[in-house]
Amino acid sequence: MIIYFSGTGSAKYIATSLAHQTGEGVISLNERIKKHDTSSLTSAEPWVFVCPIYAWRIPSIVEQMIKDTPFLGSNKAYFVVSCGGGSGSACKYIEKLCKEKHFELLGFKQIIMPENMICMFKVPDKEEAEQIIKKADPLIEELGKQIMKEEKIKYRAKGTGFASKFINPLFNRYENVALGFKADINCTSCSSCVSICPMNNIVIIDHKPVWGKNCINCLACINSCPHQAIQYKNKTQKKNRYFLK
Numbered sequence: 389m390i391i392y393f394s395g396t397g398s399a400k401y402i403a404t405s406l407a408h409q410t411g412e413g414v415i416s417l418n419e420r421i422k423k424h425d426t427s428s429l430t431s432a433e434p435w436v437f438v439c440p441i442y443a444w445r446i447p448s449i450v451e452q453m454i455k456d457t458p459f460l461g462s463n464k465a466y467f468v469v470s471c472g473g474g475s476g477s478a479c480k481y482i483e484k485l486c487k488e489k490h491f492e493l494l495g496f497k498q499i500i501m502p503e504n505m506i507c508m509f510k511v512p513d514k515e516e517a518e519q520i521i522k523k524a525d526p527l528i529e530e531l532g533k534q535i536m537k538e539e540k541i542k543y544r545a546k547g548t549g550f551a552s553k554f555i556n557p558l559f560n561r562y563e564n565v566a567l568g569f570k571a572d573i574n575c576t577s578c579s580s581c582v583s584i585c586p587m588n589n590i591v592i593i594d595h596k597p598v599w600g601k602n603c604i605n606c607l608a609c610i611n612s613c614p615h616q617a618i619q620y621k622n623k624t625q626k627k628n629r630y631f632l633k
């Protein structure tokens with residue numbers, strides 16, 4: 389069973405490609421988070437968790453959902469992460485999580501996908517993003533073959549260094565991009581940002597989106613707005629958006 393969380397579509401792309409190849413079912417954690425659904429799940433096949441990397445670890449909301457959900461049937465798991473450059477110490481923390489959940493970790497795989505951190509960096513344009521995804525495709529295919537054979541995947545777990553140990557919790561505690569979001573004059577009140585937010589953190593008031601404080605920085609809203617009408621402070625007016633449908 390493949391379970392994914394995705395902000396801007398890259399992890400979803402990996403999950404759906406794997407599901408297509410392996411014939412396994414796919415579950416969206418985005419939907420379960422939105423509905424506060426931590427009911428038990430059952431699978432005879434190994435669990436395949438797919439998600440992005442946020443500040444060198446898997447998103448804390450994903451970790452929490454995995455902790456809170458009872459997983460029945462198989463006790464084997466793969467973790468697949470999509471990232472812009474590197475997954476830091478994510479794997480060490482995944483090993484800890486697996487111990488807590490009594491999962492046998494069959495493998496950890498990092499797949500480089502397009503950068504989505506529009507508030508800090510430039511994100512690739514359509515052609516650049518296509519090139520990056522083209523390079524990822526054979527890796528995903530190889531991974532699918534290994535998952536089908538329940539093969540163990542060798543990985544090197546980097547230590548829980550300074551970056552992950554201190555910067556990640558600080559990042560989770562103090563970074564809240566939603567406080568810097570505003571819709572500009574191109575907003576049509578379509579509510580697409582309201583629907584996509586996994587945290588139900590956006591409401592429309594007087595025909596304009598208003599952001600609350602319950603943001604996990606997934607950047608789905610700003611990258612997916614069909615009119616590029618969401619801006620982060622004065623940092624995104626001239627930047628591309630990255631969202632993979």
Ligand SMILES: Cc1cc2nc3c(=O)[nH]c(=O)nc-3n(C[C@H](O)[C@H](O)[C@H](O)COP(=O)(O)O)c2cc1C
Nearest residue numbers: 394395396397398399440443444471472473474504
């Ligand atoms: C809050 C945040 C933190 C991120 N931190 C990292 C990071 O530490 N390392 C990295 O390589 N990419 C990082 N990224 C980039 C994403 O991991 C990458 O773009 C990923 O493919 C996005 O997946 P998604 O489209 O499924 O949301 C970060 C993105 C966000 C939004």
Ligand code: SF4
Nearest residue numbers: 575576578579581613
């Ligand atoms: S998705 Fe964009 S256009 Fe639609 S309501 Fe949100 S900000 Fe406005």
Ligand code: SF4
Nearest residue numbers: 585603604606607609
């Ligand atoms: S408000 Fe925060 S959690 Fe919601 S879509 Fe935007 S970035 Fe993601």
